Amino acid sequence: MFDAHNIALSATETLLLNAAILGIIVFALLKAERKLDESSSWIMLGILAIFAIGGRILFEPLPNIQPVTVIVLLTGIYFGAPRAFALAGIVALLSNLLVVGHGPWTLFQVIGWGGVGITGALLSDWLRTDQKLNVNRIALVAFISGFAFNWIVSLSILIQTDISVLLPYIFNGLLYDFYHATGNLAFAAWMAVPLGELMHRHRITPNENAVSEVVTN
Amino acid sequence: MQDLTLVFGAVAIITIVIMKTIDEDNRLKFISGTWILALVLTAPMLSELWASQAISYVDDDGNSHDGLPQKWNGTQVICFDFSSDSSHPVFMSGTTMISTSGESISVNDAFNGSVASWDGSFVGDAAMTGVCIGGLSGYTNGFDLTLDAVALLPNRDLEVIYDVGDYGSFVTSIGGVAQADDWSSWWGLYINGAEASVGIGDLQIDADDVITWRIES
Numbered sequence: 001m002f003d004a005h006n007i008a009l010s011a012t013e014t015l016l017l018n019a020a021i022l023g024i025i026v027f028a029l030l031k032a033e034r035k036l037d038e039s040s041s042w043i044m045l046g047i048l049a050i051f052a053i054g055g056r057i058l059f060e061p062l063p064n065i066q067p068v069t070v071i072v073l074l075t076g077i078y079f080g081a082p083r084a085f086a087l088a089g090i091v092a093l094l095s096n097l098l099v100v101g102h103g104p105w106t107l108f109q110v111i112g113w114g115g116v117g118i119t120g121a122l123l124s125d126w127l128r129t130d131q132k133l134n135v136n137r138i139a140l141v142a143f144i145s146g147f148a149f150n151w152i153v154s155l156s157i158l159i160q161t162d163i164s165v166l167l168p169y170i171f172n173g174l175l176y177d178f179y180h181a182t183g184n185l186a187f188a189a190w191m192a193v194p195l196g197e198l199m200h201r202h203r204i205t206p207n208e209n210a211v212s213e214v215v216t217n
Numbered sequence: 218m219q220d221l222t223l224v225f226g227a228v229a230i231i232t233i234v235i236m237k238t239i240d241e242d243n244r245l246k247f248i249s250g251t252w253i254l255a256l257v258l259t260a261p262m263l264s265e266l267w268a269s270q271a272i273s274y275v276d277d278d279g280n281s282h283d284g285l286p287q288k289w290n291g292t293q294v295i296c297f298d299f300s301s302d303s304s305h306p307v308f309m310s311g312t313t314m315i316s317t318s319g320e321s322i323s324v325n326d327a328f329n330g331s332v333a334s335w336d337g338s339f340v341g342d343a344a345m346t347g348v349c350i351g352g353l354s355g356y357t358n359g360f361d362l363t364l365d366a367v368a369l370l371p372n373r374d375l376e377v378i379y380d381v382g383d384y385g386s387f388v389t390s391i392g393g394v395a396q397a398d399d400w401s402s403w404w405g406l407y408i409n410g411a412e413a414s415v416g417i418g419d420l421q422i423d424a425d426d427v428i429t430w431r432i433e434s
Contacts (some may be wrong), residue, residue: 063260065253139245172287175267179256186249 018058025054032197044202045083048075051195053090057099064176065183068095069149070142070191077127077138078199084117085110105156107197110186114153118146133196139188146181221262226256239393265322281409281427284328286314289351289418291425292422295366298390298431300346307374308348317352319369348375359408359420359428367391385418394432402434 029047036043048071055067068091075083092109096102119141120127127137154170228251235247256263263275272399282290296312299305312328313321328345350369354361367375378390389396406413406420407429413420422428 046417062257063264065257135242135245139249169287171269175263179260182249182252182256185245186253189245 012061015059015061016101018061022054022058025050029148030198033201037203041079041083041202042197045075045079045087048195048199049087049094052087053095053098056091056095058181060099062179062183064179065148065186066180066185067183067191068092068113069116069145069184070138070174070187071195072117073120073142073145073188074192074195074199076122077124077133077193078196078203081118081121084120085114086112088117101168104159105153108156109149109151112149116149119145131200133192135189135192138192139185142184142188143181146184147177150177150180218266221259221266225251225260227257228252234410274344282425284325285349285351285427286322292351293353293356293362293422293424294349294351294427295353295362296345296427296429297347298345298350299392299394300344300431302385304394305347305374307372308346310346313348314371315348315350315351317369319371354424356422358418359406359413359422360417362422362428363388363417363430385416388417388430391430391432396432402432405431405433407431 012046019076033044033047034189052071057071059066068088072084072091073086075087089110090104092113093102096106096109123141127134127141151170154166154173157165157169229429231250231251235244282294286292297308299308311324311326314323314325316322326344328349348370350366353362353366356365363377367373367377375392376390377388378395379386379388381387388406391404406417408420408422409427410429416423420428
């Protein structure tokens with residue numbers, strides 16, 4: 001009998017398939033976003049989580065290239081450290097559970113991506129000049145974040161080995177760190193401005209918060 | 218190696234051309250895109266090159282996987298040491314690391330296999346001469362691993378000759394190096410650096426065991 005699911009795809013074919021699926025998701029979400037309430041930052045965070053999880057899974061055929069780091073960085077800039085950290089946790093846990101593989105390293109990934117989000121929040125004034133994203137600076141921070149994130153995740157091997165293994169392990173991984181960093185550079189260059197505009201529409205400003213609190217009280 | 222030089226030479230030229238011709242807002246998009254494309258296309262070559270460089274930075278004592286390619290961690294490895302009777306025509310110096318596809322990954326000139334000698338003394342710093350085949354998995358029996366591993370090499374460079382006697386299978390010759398009729402030399406069997414207590418046919422192995430055959434005298 002013909003088995004419709006018994007098709008072996010090469011890495012390139014998988015990538016093209018994934019890119020098509022990702023395209024459909026992004027297109028649908030962008031359509032939906034236009035109908036959102038201006039101040040609905042929580043829904044926006046949900047959409048970002050779907051972007052990041054989808055992107056991480058769909059880019060899996062490429063070595064260490066995925067959009068999560070840049071998305072978390074931008075979230076830190078626009079929505080602040082706590083929400084970026086929450087996003088980092090949801091994205092790391094769900095994407096690992098779904099496809100990539102869940103284990104002790106997930107905790108280190110949450111901390112690593114959370115750290116990237118905090119960096120974005122702390123540097124948000126420097127990364128945005130006159131409410132406009134400075135793409136070159138974001139690309140620089142994203143590039144460095146690629147290495148920093150991987151080194152934080154590398155610490156997870158200390159659970160089962162001693163510290164003398166860590167340096168050779170990190171050295172061994174430098175090439176893959178470079179893939180992550182260069183991937184971040186590309187995602188920052190291509191995504192930062194459109195995603196930034198999206199986030200800007202649903203940003204939380206101190207004023208908004210104050211008003212909504214007064215109203216609910 | 219030449220291919221890599223060519224690809225990254227082209228990348229450098231394209232980068233310079235982009236810097237000169239494309240406006241500042243879009244420059245980073247095209248540069249990062251070019252880099253990603255080059256990195257993804259050369260990923261297998263780059264990671265092989267990097268692994269062969271990184272191997273010389275790996276600590277050589279303690280764990281039975283030390284000195285072996287890091288990507289073999291957690292896999293089954295089998296080594297053949299001709300150092301005390303180095304008459305193997307192909308593997309005359311250093312230890313050649315061979316992948317499951319039968320290709321040479323790298324040569325480690327300082328690999329000692331962490332093997333204790335048959336009389337209990339530690340061979341220590343004496344470098345091994347021979348071959349390691351790694352990245353294997355799923356074997357539970359040492360003899361199956363031995364026979365399947367040597368079959369991965371082209372040209373039958375490590376042909377195993379054995380007798381089946383009352384006490385099970387007994388290896389008499391590997392890669393043309395045979396034990397002496399008067400037992401002045403023989404093929405010794407080690408598992409994770411310690412002499413095996415049973416013959417190869419009865420040797421049970423775990424997922425990350427390193428088996429070593431040494432010609433002893």
